[in-house]
Amino acid sequence: MAIDFTITSNVLSSGRTTYSAQKNNSQEPKFTIGFRTKYEDNFGLFNTSVTANQVYLPVDYEGEYGFWANFIYPTAMAESGGSFKCMNTYDRAKFTFSFMQYAAHVPNGDFVHFFKKLLALPNAKDYFPKIVLQNDRIFYKNNNGTLSQLENDTSTQTLMDYLNPSLSEVENQELICAARFVHWSVNDLQHRQIQVKTAIDLYKENMKAYHKRFGLDQAPAKVCQLICDIRHQGRGTNDRIANALNTNGNFEKAYQNLCSIGSANYQSRITTVRNTINKLTTQGKFGFKYDASEKDFINN
Structure with a gap:
């Protein structure tokens, strides 16, 4: 069953606008999606909060990945302080998420690989009921069942636009997609495990390429x-x-x-x-x- 959220905003004493979400038809408390920010001429969200039990710790993954769990840690700390719900939607990537800040603007890049793995989870249809994975590509499925491809080998522009329609303002679609990612990460261990696996797979492949180069x-x-x-x-x-x-x-x-x-x-x-x-x-x-x-x- 699709998960829906009620989105609210509040202007803090500092003048900063914060956006929150609450899962509909549940007793779950509100949670912070992110804060409105301006970057150059762009407007978007950022969430750099670090909270207990939502932080990457190498010791939690050494049993599965050995030294690689430690190898990615310096970058994780630099990118997000290890926060599994780190996000920004204000720069040219339009949507960036995870403790390693996977960015949506790169064809076949880290965010694309990450999102594809998420879409293979059983609960993916609850968070993104109109996004489907077919032939290892991400598609939007409209109400009559027609599929529209969102990314390919040369572009992720349509996927970026789905997650964040524009950089001129913080839109409802952007808030909904951000709320889905934050809630999914906080409430699903598999989501966080996929963040980690994506990072380690990425650095393993990078090391092969860097050895060839250097x-x-x-x-x-x-x-x-x-x-x-x-x-x-x-x-x-x-x-x-x-x-x-x-x-x-x-x-x-x-x-x-x-x-x-x-x-x-x-x-x-x-x-x-x-x-x-x-x-x-x-x-x-x-x-x-x-x-x-x-x-x-x-x-x-």
Whole structure:
């Protein structure tokens, strides 16, 4: 049965508008969808709240994913503080969600893979009754049963427009889609597990590609993590990374070089990544090297 919400808004003493939702025909309390924000000439929502039991903790996933659960953690902390309900709808991606901030604007990208996995869950029809998965593509199903494809190998524009019709204002459709994602994440462990699996699958594939580009066999995990984080955020090009790695095998110098990429604009993020790596290293959980033949990290 489709889940519906009543959407309300409130202007805080700070002047900020907050949007909340309550599931219809239930005793569930209201929950925060997000806050209205302006970014350049755009208007949208953001939700960066971090609440107990809704945060990515590597220890919860080490049993299933081993070191990879720790490997993605610095990026998770930099992206969202680990919040499974992190969201924004105000930039060119139009809709971004999850603790790793999967963005809807990339064809065959992380958000598309993530959403497809969600749509395969039994309760997907409760949250998105008009969105269906067929032949590994996302479609909108109208009232007469006609299917319209929302994404393909070259574009996700129609999917973006479904989730967030425009960047000129916060619309009802945008609020409804955001409420669905937040509620689904908070109330369904499988949703959060899919967020994690998507992140680890992504970083595993990225490491294969980055090894081919940069030659990372036996490179320390912290060097590999910085490369993954730089490319995930997009604060540096492959050429800049290659230059940073050109140290005649001195990985400590390479690490310092990588930490300088984007520092003029993103020092806070870089500090978060470094501090998280340092914490994991102190705990004895980051002393690994990448083994290209195994396509995996091995303990020193």
